[in-house]
Amino acid sequence: MKNKMLLLVLVSLLALPNLSFAETKKETIKDEIEAKRESIKNSVEERRQNAVDKIKERVDQFVQNVVNRYEAAISRLEKLADRIDSRIAKMEADKIDVTKAKELMVKAKAKIEIAKTSINGITTTISTNATTTALMKEEFKIIKTQVEKAKEDIKTAHAVLVDVVKNLKPGQNKLETEN
Amino acid sequence: MDTFNPNQMPPMSATLEKKSMGPLIAVIIILALIIIGGLYFLKTRSSQPIYIPSPANDTITESLNTQSTSDSLNSIEADLNATDLNNLDQGAAAIEATLQ
Secondary structure, three states: OHHHHHHHHHHHHHHHHHHHHHHHHHHHHHHHHHHHHHHHHHHHHHHHHHHHHHHHHHHHHHHHHHHHHHHHHHHHHHHHHHHHHHHHHHHHHOOOOOHHHHHHHHHHHHHHHHHHHHHHOOOOOOOOOOOOHHHHHHHHHHHHHHHHHHHHHHHHHHHHHHHHHHHHHHHHHHHHHHO | OOOOOHHHOOOHHHHHHHHHHHHHHHHHHHHHHHHHHHHHHHHHHHHOOOOOOOHHHOHHHHHHOOOOOOOOHHHHHHHHHOOOOOOOOOOHHHHHHHHO
16 A cells, blocks of 8 residues: 555646646747737738739829829810911911801800819829728729819810800801902 | 359449549549649739739820810811820729729
């Protein structure tokens, strides 16, 4: 009996450090798993953020391109308006009635100004608050509406300039027949 | 005369097990290849630079910036007719697709 007790104590003494070591090892593995999990989480978040940044950059660049095109279109219409003004002045000097054409020119220039205002109203960058594609989509909807409105205004200004030229045609034909 | 000896028969369960493992391994390999292929495709696609025309080489802007200086009605009319305003917002659909 005494021997048995002694054996038991001996076994306990031998087993205790092993148990403690196993516990420490378990703790270390747990920490490692936790660290790994955190690292994967950060990596996923970083990738998601990079993807969102790329999309944002693309949207911003697209809007900037569209605004550049619109500004080029406005510049073109203004140059056309100047050329028409020059033609009107020459026809007026030739005693051609250009009253209606002049009225239409006033209208055309007003429409060009309206188009310019619409272009200035276009939001050229997605806000920093749009941190997800869903939020960016919502913002892009608004930008798209602004872009479409500006395009319609440019088209309207262009249409009025076409009307001015149409209005000047009979007078021009008359001049050509006389000469 | 042949007599039936069960010890001479091949072990049925082992053969069946071998047979059923073959297609399973094939399916696993095919699935793994599909997954690897898909991941490769996604990686390649995401690393591809997206072409967005810069103002310097945008043909639409270039064509808008080109016009005659003549004030003859025919010349003005020709330039007005050549003014294409329908494609100014070209690319919006692609952006919307990106945001889907």
